[in-house]
Amino acid sequence: MNEIELIDYLTEGFPIRHNNVIKGIGDDCSVWKEDDEYRVFTTDSMVEGDHFLKDWFTAEEIGMRAVETNLSDIASMGAIPTFLYVSLIIDDRTSPEWLGDLYKGIRSKCDEHKLTLMGGNVTHGKTLSITIGVQGDSKSMPVYRNGAREGDLVVVTGTIGDACVARMVLNKKKQIPDALKDRLAHPRARIREASVIAKFASAMIDISDGIASEARHIASQSNLGVVIDADSIPTRMQVKELALIAGIDVLEAQMRGGEDYELMFTISPDKFEELKNEYHLHSQIGITPIGKMIAEKKYVYLKNSVEATLPKGFDHFSSNINL
Numbered sequence: 001m002n003e004i005e006l007i008d009y010l011t012e013g014f015p016i017r018h019n020n021v022i023k024g025i026g027d028d029c030s031v032w033k034e035d036d037e038y039r040v041f042t043t044d045s046m047v048e049g050d051h052f053l054k055d056w057f058t059a060e061e062i063g064m065r066a067v068e069t070n071l072s073d074i075a076s077m078g079a080i081p082t083f084l085y086v087s088l089i090i091d092d093r094t095s096p097e098w099l100g101d102l103y104k105g106i107r108s109k110c111d112e113h114k115l116t117l118m119g120g121n122v123t124h125g126k127t128l129s130i131t132i133g134v135q136g137d138s139k140s141m142p143v144y145r146n147g148a149r150e151g152d153l154v155v156v157t158g159t160i161g162d163a164c165v166a167r168m169v170l171n172k173k174k175q176i177p178d179a180l181k182d183r184l185a186h187p188r189a190r191i192r193e194a195s196v197i198a199k200f201a202s203a204m205i206d207i208s209d210g211i212a213s214e215a216r217h218i219a220s221q222s223n224l225g226v227v228i229d230a231d232s233i234p235t236r237m238q239v240k241e242l243a244l245i246a247g248i249d250v251l252e253a254q255m256r257g258g259e260d261y262e263l264m265f266t267i268s269p270d271k272f273e274e275l276k277n278e279y280h281l282h283s284q285i286g287i288t289p290i291g292k293m294i295a296e297k298k299y300v301y302l303k304n305s306v307e308a309t310l311p312k313g314f315d316h317f318s319s320n321i322n323l
């Protein structure tokens with residue numbers, strides 16, 4: 001069973017019992033309505049050995065990453081984060097000092113994003129794990145994965161593959177430039193960008209598991225197909241150079257490698273110019289069309305005009321350590 005099949009199997013027979021629920025399982029956040037506002041909620045766990053090693057990052061960085069990766073799901077709805085919950089399983093090898101530093105990282109993110117720590121849980125177990133829950137607000141209808149329409153452009157923010165290539169090079173015990181190390185250690189949820197994009201986009205998702213699986217999610221949930229033009233995926237020059245030296249396939253890293261925490265969204269071609277004009281008043285981060293939604297239900301990419309099937313992306317149940 002892959003991750004989605006397991007979730008479907010486990011959650012069968014759980015009806016939505018409240019009529020203010022708009023979205024339950026199956027998007028980046030759940031969504032419900034309170035008065036005139038929309039509330040969103042997401043939760044995610046990081047387990048030592050599977051999602052991080054203490055050698056990779058400082059405790060403070062692990063705390064910051066844990067918060068930002070959850071905020072990325074809030075951003076992908078076009079919402080603003082408000083409340084934070086933190087639950088820990090602490091093993092015997094983790095010191096109170098290390099945990100103090102972890103919370104320093106969490107606190108700095110609460111200060112930066114004006115979040116209130118609302119609660120959580122602390123318990124003991126065999127493996128260190130950090131579970132974060134974040135609630136957010138949106139005054140307008142959040143953007144879902146399933147709203148794409150035939151002919152919409154597929155667009156991404158920022159550059160793709162930075163974090164994955166950085167990790168692969170570090171795993172080979174080679175040095176990487178500070179800017180790339182920063183992309184891996186300090187992901188930044190695109191909250192400000194998303195709040196502008198949300199006014200124009202038909203569907204949106206954050207890129208946590210590589211562009212192939214995110215494009216597949218939008219296409220399958222919108223009942224459409226997708227074609228990605230591999231030659232237009234925005235790629236940092238540093239990533240190209242580093243990958244060449246280290247013998248890494250950049251396209252493979254962009255397709256299947258996670259952790260860039262950029263956004264992928266779809267938008268009607270006639271709205272794109274208007275979005276760009278407003279977007280660039282708010283952000284320096286690029287927005288680049290990389291493909292198109294099509295009626296035929298196929299998930300493909302074009303490389304040098306040759307068509308190939310989009311890879312399935314990273315499956316958390318098939319291997320250890322996310323690339």
Ligand SMILES: [Mg+2]
Pocket residue numbers: 028072073076205206207208
């Ligand atoms: Mg997500």
